[in-house]
Amino acid sequence: MRYLFRPPGTEGARLLSLPWHQPLEEWDPDLLLEVPQRGISRHVVRFVAEQGQVFALKEIAEPLARHEYALLGEFEEEGLPAVSVLGVCVDRPGGQDAILVTRYLEYSMSYRYLFSRPSARQSVDQLMDTMVVLLVRLHLAGVFWGDCSLSNTLFRLDAGALAAHLVDAETAERHPQLSRGQRHYDLDLARERVGAELLDLQFGELLPEGVDPIEVAESLPLRYERLWDEVTREEVFHPDEQRYRVAERLRRLNDLGFDVGEVELVTSDEGARLRVETRVSSPGQHRRELFRLTGLEVQENQARRLLNDLRSYRAYLEQRTGRPVPQAEASTRWLTEVYQPVVDAVPKELAGRLAPAEVFHEVLEHRWFLSEQAGRDVGATKATRSYIDNVLSRTPEEITTPSVIARRT
Structure with missing residues (x-):
């Protein structure tokens, strides 16, 4: 029996004491976690916790396991939106x-x-658009998924929006570049699977009233083509428009959540032709800037929202002091005087229900709502207290950090 795990860290070594020689179905329940509301799987899947971290274990044929282990490792190195692989146990008795x-x-x-x-x-539209973004990113990286479905995807809140991550890669294939036929075949498979899953939601009375599952699933190809065209098309324009048209295109791509690699601009008497190489790594422009300024590691939409609040706070400081405030000073003061007090105000029993950056984003939304009602700014302290009492306290514990899941065992 062999157990391979990926560095860095000692996570893999800490799991070596588990009974890998036994079928997963026969493992002692005391070793396992019951993760609520997890997706449906055709394989035996179990969850374990070690020092506050949670790991998913899937029993699968060895060739498929080795294939998925290698692919997920590649995806992680390239920043593709997929779960992070730790190890694989093979040659079991x-x-x-x-x-x-x-x-x-x-x-x-x-x-x-x-x-x-x-x-x-x-909304269902938001869910479909999120799925399409994930599929386009994978296709740009030459990944044929082969099993694109809602069940094989996990979703995370990102400042009110959604971010999608691939969970199951056992049927995925890697190519230097996908043909149009491969992309459309993958899209057809996704349309069929998503349609069936939406029908299942409707049967369970979970789908919003008035939503047609088949109509929504049939909209996937059009949503996909619109996004694919936006991130891959060449544009032709007059040379005099070069400066602002290039900037406009790059800004649009960033807003859609895509990074830009090489920009090729070819000019001729007929005009300028712009081709943009769209990177498939996770969006990072705002995340990198926020991390540079504050050391906070959050998702892209969260970073955008936090940066806006930081800039607003800097303007407030300059107005109050009557002097220019350096970026480093404003960032440090925002972190200690604005962001951290909100995060620290969350009671211990509610910690972990949402990511700290998501909590801060929702407090900003709640403050705006309360201020609209009151006709004046209610202030951060009152908004935070109201949010914790009336919103966060009603957020189910099921969406939780692994440390909270581990606490249940």
């Missing part, structure tokens, strides 16, 4: 299937949970 180990995706939710939680605010 009695010809048993291998076990693939991945890290639990913090604050993630299955599609069923998105629509079953009382505070659900995501």
